[in-house]
Each structure stands twice: as structure tokens, then as C-alpha cells.
Amino acid sequence: MDADRLLLVFTKPARAGRVKTRLIGKLSSHQAAELHLAFLGDVLNRFRDGPFDIEIAWAVDDAERLPEESEWGIAGRRQRGASLGERLHTTLREAGRKHTFVVAIGSDHPELSLDTVIAAFEFLEARSDVVVGPAADGGYYLIGLRSEKITRALFEGIPWSTSEVFAETCRRCRELDFDLALLESGHDVDTPADLDRLIEALNVTNCRTSKAVDCPLTREVLESWGRLRRAEAG
Numbered sequence: 001m002d003a004d005r006l007l008l009v010f011t012k013p014a015r016a017g018r019v020k021t022r023l024i025g026k027l028s029s030h031q032a033a034e035l036h037l038a039f040l041g042d043v044l045n046r047f048r049d050g051p052f053d054i055e056i057a058w059a060v061d062d063a064e065r066l067p068e069e070s071e072w073g074i075a076g077r078r079q080r081g082a083s084l085g086e087r088l089h090t091t092l093r094e095a096g097r098k099h100t101f102v103v104a105i106g107s108d109h110p111e112l113s114l115d116t117v118i119a120a121f122e123f124l125e126a127r128s129d130v131v132v133g134p135a136a137d138g139g140y141y142l143i144g145l146r147s148e149k150i151t152r153a154l155f156e157g158i159p160w161s162t163s164e165v166f167a168e169t170c171r172r173c174r175e176l177d178f179d180l181a182l183l184e185s186g187h188d189v190d191t192p193a194d195l196d197r198l199i200e201a202l203n204v205t206n207c208r209t210s211k212a213v214d215c216p217l218t219r220e221v222l223e224s225w226g227r228l229r230r231a232e233a234g
Contacts, residue, residue, distance in 0.1 A: 002051050002052050002053070002121075003053060003098075003099070004099060004100040004101055005051070005052035005053060005099065005100075005101045005103070005121045006052060006053045006054070006055065006095050006098075006099035006101070006102050006103070007047060007050065007052050007053070007054045007055075007103050007104075007105065007117060008054075008055055008056075008057045008091060008092070008095060008102065008103065008104045008105070009040075009043060009044065009047070009054065009055070009056050009057065009105055009106070009107060010057045010059070010079065010087075010088075010091075010104055010105070010106050010107070011040050011056060011057070011058065011059070011106065011107040012036075012058065012059045012060070013058065013060065013067055014033045014034070014036045014037035014040065015033060016029040016030045016032070016033040017029045017033075018033075019032060019033055019036040020032035020033070020035060020036045020190075022190050022191050022192075023035070023190075023191070023192060023195060025192070026192040026195065027195075031225065034221055035195075035218070035221055035222075036107070037217075038110075038215075038217040038218045038220070038221045039107050039108060039109075039110040039189065039215075039217075039218060040107040041217040042110045042215040042216065042217045042218050043105070043107050043109070043110060043112065044056070044072055044074060045217075046112075046113075046114055046213070047114060047117060048073070048074060050114055050117065050118065051118065051121075052103075052117075052118075052121060053099065054074055055074065055075045055076065055077055055095070056072065056074055056075070056076040056077070057076075057077055057078075057079050057087075057091050057104070058076050058077070058078055058079060059079045059087065060078060060079075066078060077091065077094070077095075079091055083160070084160045084161075085155035085156055085157070085158050085160065086155070086156075088104060088143070088155050089150070089151075089152050089154070089155040089156070091104070092104060092145060092150045093150045096145070096147030096148075096150045097147070099147060100146065100147050101121050101124040101125065101144065101145075101146060101147070102144060102145055102147060102150070103117065103120050103121060103124075103131070103142060103143070103144035104142070104143050104144065105117070105133075105141060105142045106141065106188065108141070108188040108189050108190060109135075109141045109142075109186055109187065109188050109189070110189065110198070110215040110218050111186070111187070111198070111201070111213045111215060112141065112142070112186065112213070113213045116133065116142070116183055116184065116186075117142070119183060120133070120142055120144045120181075120183060121144065123144075123181035123183075124144055124145070124146055124181075127179065128146075128179045128180065128181040129145065129146055129149040129173075129178040129179045129180070130143070130144070130145050130146075130149065130154070130173055130178045130179070130180050130181070131143070131144040131145075131180070131181040131182070131183065132144075132166065132169060132170070132180065132181075132182055132183065133182075133183035133184070133185075133186055134166045134182065134183070134185050134186070135166070135185070135186055135187065135188050136185060136186070136187050136188075137163060137187075137188065137190070137194075138162065138163030138164060138165060138166055138167070139161075139162075139163075139165040139166055139188065140165060140166050140169065141186045141187075141188055142183060142186075143169070149178060151176065153172060153175075153176060154169065154172050154173070154176065154178075158172075198218075199222060199227055199228055202215065202218070202219055202222065202228055203228060203229050
């Protein structure tokens with residue numbers, strides 16, 4: 001562990017009808033919740049022993065209790081704010097009071113590798129102010145900042161859930177004169193097309209040697225639904 005580094009995993013409890021809602025139709029609401037839980041489990045299992053501290057940032061209603069820490073063995077905190085931008089800024093700012101380098105990811109990118117997250121922290125330690133992992137849909141799957149650079153201006157007024165998120169974030173960094181580092185492009189899994197791409201990627205991993213990140217819990221769920229070919233022996 002490295003107390004200067006904190007990874008925040010932004011997510012929600014896996015409740016039917018409240019998670020992966022853009023997949024409902026292709027999946028039932030209960031299947032969407034089951035898949036969300038598998039994504040979250042693969043992400044947490046991959047990163048829990050990384051060279052950084054890790055916490056879960058839960059999006060829950062004010063009256064809801066946070067999930068028990070014992071469920072995952074990872075500390076949790078409540079996201080606060082009315083919009084995604086406000087929740088990101090507030091949670092990162094609070095975390096930055098105790099940690100020099102703070103990186104935020106979601107649980108919608110089950111293929112995200114440990115090497116990529118470590119690279120994000122290394123960019124910050126090498127004096128980048130901000131590091132961003134662009135997503136194929138025009139958003140981003142990761143953002144990290146040096147604690148002294150966490151500012152509302154980087155999150156306020158961003159057109160969230162559009163293809164302009166990444167471009168607008170880069171523009172804000174230029175306006176703020178922030179040194180911006182970029183990671184390789186990646187894929188969130190939000191839509192039916194995203195899920196089809198993930199299934200194909202996991203099928204390819206099944207059929208030949210691949211350096212792709214495996215997602216055992218996600219694989220198990222998709223196999224149980226008959227959506228994924230079982231791995232070939234040898």
C-alpha cells in the first residue's frame with residue numbers, strides 16, 4: 001500500500017432497476033444488476049492489493065446506509081452532491097485532504113488493468129497535474145489529480161453522459177493551465193453495443209492466447225446465461 005496514493009471506485013449497490021439501466025431490454029433488470037455486481041467484483045478483486053490505498057465511493061440516497069465494509073473488505077464513503085460533477089469534485093476534494101494523488105474510476109470498465117491504474121499514479125508523481133483515460137464513447141473511464149489541483153472548475157458544467165465529456169475536460173485543463181497526461185483509450189460497458197463488444201473480447205480470450213485482462217466473475221455470469229462460449233481446453 002502507498003498512503004500517498006488513493007484509488008476511488010465510484011459505484012452503486014447492485015439493485016435491480018437502479019444499475020446498468022441502459023442494458024435493460026437486452027437484459028432483464030435483475031440480470032443487469034447481476035452483471036453490475038460481477039463488474040464491481042472483478043474491479044475490486046483486481047485492485048485491492050495494488051500499490052495504493054483503495055476506497056469505494058457509493059452513490060446512495062441520503063437516507064440509505066452504506067453497504068457494510070465487511071461485504072468487500074474495503075472501506076467505503078458516501079458520494080455527496082446533486083450532479084455527477086459535484087459528486088466527483090466533492091469526493092475527490094475530501095480524499096485529497098489525506099492523500100497526495102487521487103485517482104477515480106467507475107465499476108463499468110471490467111477490463112481495466114492494474115498496469116493502467118499504476119501508470120496513472122506514476123504520471124501524477126512525475127508532476128502531471130491531471131491524468132485522464134479517454135473512453136471510446138467520448139467520456140472518460142479514469143481521472144486522477146494531484147490533491148492541490150482538485151478544483152470545481154474541472155467538473156462544473158460538463159455535459160455529462162454525452163460524447164463531449166472528454167473534449168470539454170481537456171479544454172478545461174488548457175484553461176486552467178494544467179499539465180494533462182493521457183492514458184490509452186478504453187471502453188466502459190454502458191449500452192447493448194458495449195456489452196456485445198465485451199462478449200466478443202472475452203470470446204477471443206477464450207479461443208487463443210491473449211494479453212487481455214480476464215474478468216472471471218463477469219465471465220461466469222455471461223457463461224451462465226449462454227452469452228459466452230466456455231473456454232477451450234489447452
